[in-house]
Amino acid sequence: MAKQAERRAATTEAILTAARRLFGMQGFVATTMDDVADGANVAKGAVYHHFKTKEAVFAAVFDQVSRDLVAEIDRAARAEKDVLAAMVAGTQHYFAATAKGPTGQIILRDGPAVLGWERWREIDAQHFGGKMPRALAAAMDAGLIARQPIEPLARLLLGAVTEAAVACAGRADIARAGAEYARAFKSLIEALRLRP
Amino acid sequence: MAKQAERRAATTEAILTAARRLFGMQGFVATTMDDVADGANVAKGAVYHHFKTKEAVFAAVFDQVSRDLVAEIDRAARAEKDVLAAMVAGTQHYFAATAKGPTGQIILRDGPAVLGWERWREIDAQHFGGKMPRALAAAMDAGLIARQPIEPLARLLLGAVTEAAVACAGRADIARAGAEYARAFKSLIEALRLRP
């Protein structure tokens, strides 16, 4: 006797929860829609009633994971005071979070493969990338780095960070690798810093 | 009555040629093995006689395209004299080449999706990435940039370049975008340059 809106919400959430677990653990390809349906205790038809395709399910999961991740990073970055320092701290956190387990699988591995690099970058940029331009703009306003077109530089830095995160994810000694890349990233940022 | 080695070579080449065309035009997923077999004028069984899986075919195509691309980039980079300038020039060429058409499809889109980001980075690094560390080492030896761990910095820069290339590939005005990113990259490199 639950209202339809509630039924809908409950089912959708069950599907998403199951999908997130499965995609994170086994990856997108190894997870079948039957698996997802079973995991959510519904029939496949129900899944397709709420999501048009398997990709759509993944996109929803991706979005959820991204939100969680970005919240976590924000918390870490806000602790710093200098804009450039915040960039470094946030980056470090991004490395750590994506370096292992389900998050990395979903965000870094399957993300671009499933959504296509284009859409992935778009969504990723929406979540994380948005921070980079804003941080750069702030840094320029504060006179910390030279004024220049923001978007291209932001894109380059974002690419650098993402690549490093992936490299991290493939290493056994994650913490160590993360520290290495964080240091290198810091050196890049510091190189940009204007010296009077 | 051709020798077996010749038959083998001819068939393999026909398959690779057809696959390269199809993968480049339609992408990996949209291309079926039947398409490839038809395109090469052989039966599917023949394709599977020479390549274990569809991925194996793609890997071979990927390798071929990478070789061609790297040769082209080398030509452009060798024209420059300063190591840092060569890096910038090579990068610019990389942008341009991957920005459009089959090459971009194979190298930047399907590459990571099909081979997995790990293996892709590995192969990509073998072809292109190898240049980055070498260039950085040379730059350090020449006293152009500060001495520091090479691998992490190289990885960051490679990631930046790749990201930019992909961004380029998604733009209508490729030439313009390429120029923008090249300028931003140059500014990054120049920031690293030591001032006495």
Add this chain to the structure above:
DNA sequence: GGTATTTACCGACCATAAGTCGGTTTATAG
């Protein structure tokens, strides 16, 4: 030069998994 063996090739067949669809149950409108 004839026979045995190995290699290249064929294409019908199989297995799997995404997506469909007609039917059923449950909620809402009037």
Add this chain to the structure above:
DNA sequence: CTATAAACCGACTTATGGTCGGTAAATACC
């Protein structure tokens, strides 16, 4: 209370990667 719509079911269709038994061509061996 009835009619409509939404949620849900699960057998079925379809598309495609991969297999396999068989045939033709080349090579090895006597």
